[in-house]
Each structure stands twice: as C-alpha cells, then as structure tokens.
Amino acid sequence: MNTNPGSKPAVQVRGLRRTYGQGPSAYEAVRGVDLDVPTGSITALLGTNGAGKTSTLEVIEGLAPATAGEIRVLGMDPISERGAIRRRTGVLLQRSGFSGDLTVRETLRQWAGTLSDPLPVDEMLERLSLTERADVRMLALSGGETRRVDLACALMGDPELVILDEPTTGLDPESRREVWRLVSDLRDHGATVLITTHYLEEAETLADRLEIMHAGEIVRSGTPTQIAEGHPSMISFEGLIDVPELPGLTRVTREHHRTTLETSALQETLTELMLWARAQDVRLDDLDARSPSLESVFLAIADGRDPDVPQTPAGSTPERSLA
Amino acid sequence: MTSAFSLKRTLNLARWNAVLLTRNRLAFVYAVVLPVLPILIMLAGERGDPAVGATSITTVFLVVGLFPVYYNVLSQFVSRRDELVLKRMRTGETRDAEMIVSIALPGIVSALVISAVVVPLSQLFEQPLPVNPVLYAAAAVLAVIMFTAFAYWTAAWTRSAEAAQLTSMPIILLASLGPLGASLADSNETLARIIDATPGAAMNELVRVGWFGFDGAEATEKTLSFAETWSAAGPPLIVMAAWTIAACSLASRSMRWEPRS
Known part of the structure; x- marks a missing residue:
C-alpha cells in the first residue's frame, strides 16, 4: 500500500506551462514543470512566494487549465475526468472561504452532503480538535480554527490523494505540529500527499521527497539529503x-x-x-x-546564487519568507 | 463523465442556502416579505374589478422576479464568489451546474409559492380564477428561469456584492418598463413595439392573457376565451424565451468562479 516503486505516480506532470494575461502584459508563472508524486509518499513543493507553486497546484486540482503540458492525476485528466477524480481526492486551497452564518458542525454537514462516501461529521470534529467549537458560527472562529475546518472538509471524503496548499501558513506553532501529525498519519494509512510550503522546517520534517521550485521551474528534486549533496x-x-x-x-x-x-x-x-x-x-x-543543508541550498536558489538556476525574471520579486 | 448532475447534492446545497437566507435579515425580507406586498393593491382597490386584480398580480410577478430571484441570486452568487466559498466548493464533488441551481433554488421556490398562493388569495377580493391556469403556471416558471439567467449574466460583470446594487440597475429598469409601457403605448407606435419586446412587458402580457383573458395592453375586461388565450400568448412567450436564451448564453460564456485577481 505504501511507496511502491513499481506503481504509477499518483500525479504526473510533464512540460506544464501556465501564462496569465495576453500580449505584452502576459506573465508566465509556470515555465515547463515536470513533476512526479509517488503513490504513498509525502511530496513537498517548496519555494519562495511567487515561485509558481499555487499556479501549478491549481492545474493539478483541475481548477485552471494548463497553457501547455500534460497532467495526469490518478491516471486521469484533471479537467475532463474531474468527476471521477474528485471522489478520490481532497484539496485544501491556500485561500478559501466559508459562509460565516453557518456553525462549524453545519458547515461540515453541508460538505458531507456533497460527498459520495463521507466520514462521520463527529469523527472529523474530533480529529481536527473542533468538537468544543462545533456550535460556533464560522465568522466567530480564529484563523487557525477556520483552517482546521477547511482541513476537515478536505479529508472528509477519506481521499487517497490529498493536495494541501500551504496548510500551516498562519497557524501557531502548536497547531502547525498538529497538522504535521495529521499529514504523517495520512501517509501512514496509505494516502498520497502533495503539499506546498515555504517553511523549510516543515518540508524537512514531513516530506519523503522535495521539489524545489523557483521562478516557475523545478530546480532541485530528491530527498532532503540528496538535495544538499554536491552543494558547497x-x-x-x-x-x-x-x-x-x-x-x-x-x-x-x-x-x-x-x-x-x-x-x-x-x-x-x-x-x-x-x-x-x-x-x-x-x-x-x-x-x-x-x-550543506537544505537551508543553504534553498537560500542559494532564492538569492540566485545557484549557478544551475535561472535568475528570477524581471517583473517578479519573490519575497523570501523563512520561519 | 462518471458523475453527472446529482439532484440529491443539489437539494442538500439548496437546503443550506435556504438556511443562510433565513439568517440574513435583509436577504430574507427581499426574498419572502417584499414580494407579498403588491397583494395589498387588491386590498386598496375596488373588489371584483379585474383591472385592479391584473395590476396587483402583474406587480407581484415583477417584484417576485426581481427580488427573490434576480437580486437575491445575483447577490448570493457574487458574495460567495468574493468570499472564495465557490472556489472551495469546486474542489469537491459538487458540479458547477449543481451550484448554479442550488443558489437559485430558495428564491425560485419562494417566487413560485407566492405565484401559486395569490390564486386562492385573490378569491378573497372577488377576483376571477385564471382563465388558462396552464398558461399562468408557464408564465411563472418562465419568469423565474428568465430572471435567474439575468442574475448569472449580471454576476459575470459584477465585482462585488456592493457593486451588485449598481450593476443590477439595467435589468431592474428593463423589467420595470413593462408596467410603464401601457401608458406610453398609444402615444407612439414604434415605442410601443419596442416596449413589447422587453422582458417585463412580455411577462405582464402573459399574466394578463393567461389569468384575466385581457386582449391587448389597454384591455380592462375579459374578452379572450380559454382557446383564444393560447394564440394571444404566443408573442409574449416568444419574447420571454428569447431573453432567457440570450441571457443563458451570455452567462455561460462569461461565468467566473473566483474574484478577479
């Protein structure tokens, strides 16, 4: 059930390009990404803000079409076979929203009603430590609590592939560790996880495999040790x-x-x-x-000191954010 | 495709949309209370006068089309798009069409219930029963579909829920031309033709023909028999269908699910 070198990757991306806008103002956010997410692994897409992580994920999630390239999710096309993929995937967006006038429990019941085979609402409340807040309206929740409700929705369908876009951004250190535990549990129960982060610690702790993204391209792939290898x-x-x-x-x-x-x-x-x-x-x-550490490699890439990595194109100024 | 439109999912979502509607006082007043008010016209007017009845019922239709359906659907859709609720919903199994229907459904139900309830209610004011109930029902159904389509078309170029107060004006004015039309009709033939082609005027005409058997915009007495109402309903039916198709095609081409970045 776990990582099996013979099985097909859960996500396969070849030559992905994504361009925003047209004509002279067009901006290419993703510039030819190749990516494999091995079944049963936690793969982290690591990069500075503006590296193109979310733009890549949105295509894998089937929310946006690719400008060019081929994308297979669980062996299927994320847009034309969306219905079949959705039953088997859970997605956490980097930014999303809720109707403030529903309570936490109502929000989860509403979501459960949209799923073919949902886990019980009470179980999800328990897993995300939301039981005490179940009858509070969404608009009264803290940012961290809202994020946990969002995670509960993403995991409620017991998905075999989980895509998490910066799941711990804005969380306090305690909640962040809780999310890490949850993500490791998912993998231990056989799920595949694709996660984006700009926290090095998170990537190092969680991921079996790292893909470092910079200026719309994947510039390094491998385990944290492999990535640091050969670096000065x-x-x-x-x-x-x-x-x-x-x-x-x-x-x-x-x-x-x-x-x-x-x-x-x-x-x-x-x-x-x-x-x-x-x-x-x-x-x-x-x-x-x-x-050499992951941090030194990452910093070298972000600062454009890595000779193998193209310079950040004009017009985009990724801010570095390291915790 | 493995999962087509699911009625079960749609009704579940519609139910929660209805819950949300009852928790937002202003939206609730627009969706349920306001549309009932034009019935008061019958209370104020002479009992048993079908002209008073027609004014009241056509106004009910206009208000029902504009508030529970048009404005309500527009503002619910736009505010949920703004809040990224729709984007989140689209990561799940819910299909786009299910979301479109479920957001419109509470307002549509409110509109159809009101259009049905005014039939027995009008009896209290000694109004006649609809001459052609099928045509009357068709007018109600076509009106809610048309205004729903207008709502989604307007949503395509509305930036936020606040902006909807402004962007809804053209459709509200266009729909309100109907009742004004009658008074302008005799002064200018071309103007009358143009007004006849507006969605509000067509809806007016259909109600006047289907319920009251009135022949023409100035009629105040029943002259059409059940059989004659069918052919008299032709032109307004075509006008409403044309507006509906146009709005649907415009809306489907410009549908957006997340705020413009």
Whole structure:
C-alpha cells in the first residue's frame, strides 16, 4: 500500500506551462514543470512566494487549465475526468472561504452532503480538535480554527490523494505540529500527499521527497539529503579579509562586513584556513562553518546564487519568507 | 463523465442556502416579505374589478422576479464568489451546474409559492380564477428561469456584492418598463413595439392573457376565451424565451468562479 516503486505516480506532470494575461502584459508563472508524486509518499513543493507553486497546484486540482503540458492525476485528466477524480481526492486551497452564518458542525454537514462516501461529521470534529467549537458560527472562529475546518472538509471524503496548499501558513506553532501529525498519519494509512510550503522546517520534517521550485521551474528534486549533496559547504567570518588559495575553495564573497568561502572539501579548507590564520596572526571573529543543508541550498536558489538556476525574471520579486 | 448532475447534492446545497437566507435579515425580507406586498393593491382597490386584480398580480410577478430571484441570486452568487466559498466548493464533488441551481433554488421556490398562493388569495377580493391556469403556471416558471439567467449574466460583470446594487440597475429598469409601457403605448407606435419586446412587458402580457383573458395592453375586461388565450400568448412567450436564451448564453460564456485577481 505504501511507496511502491513499481506503481504509477499518483500525479504526473510533464512540460506544464501556465501564462496569465495576453500580449505584452502576459506573465508566465509556470515555465515547463515536470513533476512526479509517488503513490504513498509525502511530496513537498517548496519555494519562495511567487515561485509558481499555487499556479501549478491549481492545474493539478483541475481548477485552471494548463497553457501547455500534460497532467495526469490518478491516471486521469484533471479537467475532463474531474468527476471521477474528485471522489478520490481532497484539496485544501491556500485561500478559501466559508459562509460565516453557518456553525462549524453545519458547515461540515453541508460538505458531507456533497460527498459520495463521507466520514462521520463527529469523527472529523474530533480529529481536527473542533468538537468544543462545533456550535460556533464560522465568522466567530480564529484563523487557525477556520483552517482546521477547511482541513476537515478536505479529508472528509477519506481521499487517497490529498493536495494541501500551504496548510500551516498562519497557524501557531502548536497547531502547525498538529497538522504535521495529521499529514504523517495520512501517509501512514496509505494516502498520497502533495503539499506546498515555504517553511523549510516543515518540508524537512514531513516530506519523503522535495521539489524545489523557483521562478516557475523545478530546480532541485530528491530527498532532503540528496538535495544538499554536491552543494558547497560554507565557511564565514567577520571582516573583509583576503585569504590565500586554499584546497577545495570554489568561491569567495566579501559583503556586509563578512567574508564567505564556499568549498567542496570543508575539512581540508578549514584546516588550511586555521593554519594560515595562526601563521599570519589573523583573528577570524564569529567564525562559522557548516555542511550543506537544505537551508543553504534553498537560500542559494532564492538569492540566485545557484549557478544551475535561472535568475528570477524581471517583473517578479519573490519575497523570501523563512520561519 | 462518471458523475453527472446529482439532484440529491443539489437539494442538500439548496437546503443550506435556504438556511443562510433565513439568517440574513435583509436577504430574507427581499426574498419572502417584499414580494407579498403588491397583494395589498387588491386590498386598496375596488373588489371584483379585474383591472385592479391584473395590476396587483402583474406587480407581484415583477417584484417576485426581481427580488427573490434576480437580486437575491445575483447577490448570493457574487458574495460567495468574493468570499472564495465557490472556489472551495469546486474542489469537491459538487458540479458547477449543481451550484448554479442550488443558489437559485430558495428564491425560485419562494417566487413560485407566492405565484401559486395569490390564486386562492385573490378569491378573497372577488377576483376571477385564471382563465388558462396552464398558461399562468408557464408564465411563472418562465419568469423565474428568465430572471435567474439575468442574475448569472449580471454576476459575470459584477465585482462585488456592493457593486451588485449598481450593476443590477439595467435589468431592474428593463423589467420595470413593462408596467410603464401601457401608458406610453398609444402615444407612439414604434415605442410601443419596442416596449413589447422587453422582458417585463412580455411577462405582464402573459399574466394578463393567461389569468384575466385581457386582449391587448389597454384591455380592462375579459374578452379572450380559454382557446383564444393560447394564440394571444404566443408573442409574449416568444419574447420571454428569447431573453432567457440570450441571457443563458451570455452567462455561460462569461461565468467566473473566483474574484478577479
């Protein structure tokens, strides 16, 4: 039931493009995305705001047509076979809304009435810790509570594929962990999860597989370890200091009163640097050395420092948001 | 397609839409209270005068078409689109057509119940029974479909629930031309023709023919027999059908499910 290398991916995307507007004002938000979501996995689409994550998801969800490309969800076309797909999927939108005058329980009963085979409303209230708030009108809920109602709806049909667009944005740390538990449980019970996030911690904790998106393209794929592999380690210290040729050194930058060395051989470079500093009597304040991490890869991509990654196109200014 | 239009889903959604309608005082007044008011015309007018009856019933139709159906459906749809409720609903099994019908249904039911209830009610004011009940019922059904179509067409170019107060004006004026039409009819032949082709005038005519057997816009007494009402109803039926088809096709081409970004 779980990840099975032989089975077909739950979601398969090839050459997806999505353009907004026409003529000179047209903006291409998704620029040729290939994506496989293995059945039974949690796959995270990670990227800065404006990277094209939601634009990609909307096509997979069947809410918007692709400008170009081929999309298969559970082996079907998300638009022409929408009816069949909907029974087997649960979708949480990044932003959605409720009728404020219905209570939480009424909202879930209304949603249950639209599903072929819904789980009991009381069970969903329990799972999302909403039982105490069941008779409160939606307009009186906090942002986190509303998000949990939204999640309850997405999961009520007991879907085999769950698509969650930034499920924890705006949640407090406690609720965020609760959502993580819920998502892991889904996978442990055999569901496939496709989730977007701009929280590195969330992606690292939850995902079996990461797809890093930047400026409308997927620029890195794999497990968190695979993604960090081959990426340079970093050594940095205060002051703009000229360093000699060191083994493994690939790049030196001096900015913001800090010198940063990138290296493919952290131990050797660091050893030589220390020996040089002692010999020259140079003091390296606030010295920091680190192996490649998801964070360093992600930051390199977001800042356009990654040589394999195209620069952010003019006109779009993704803000970095890291928690 | 594996799941076509589901009546069960539609009725479930319509039921909750009705619940929401009762919880919004202003919408409830528009949908249920306001349309009953024109019956008071019969109370004020001379008992047993079919001209008074016709004025009252045609006004009931106009108000019923404009408030529980047209304005109510327009504002419910636009506000739910604004609030992203519709976008969320579309991620589930609900089909677009089910949403369209379920949002309109509470207002439509209110409109049809009122059009039915005025028949026995008018007896209290010694009004005649409808000459051709089938035609009268057809007028009611066609009117609610036409105004529903107008609502969805207007929704296509209405930005928000507040904007609906303005964007609804053209249809409200167009529909209200009917009652005004009669007084202008004799002064100018071309103008009369144009007014006859408006949806409100056609609806008026159909009620006057189907219920009261009136022949023409100025008639105040029954001259048409049951058989004659069929042919007299032809032109207004065609006019209403044409408006309905036009509105449906415009609406389906410009339907939007989420606010413009």
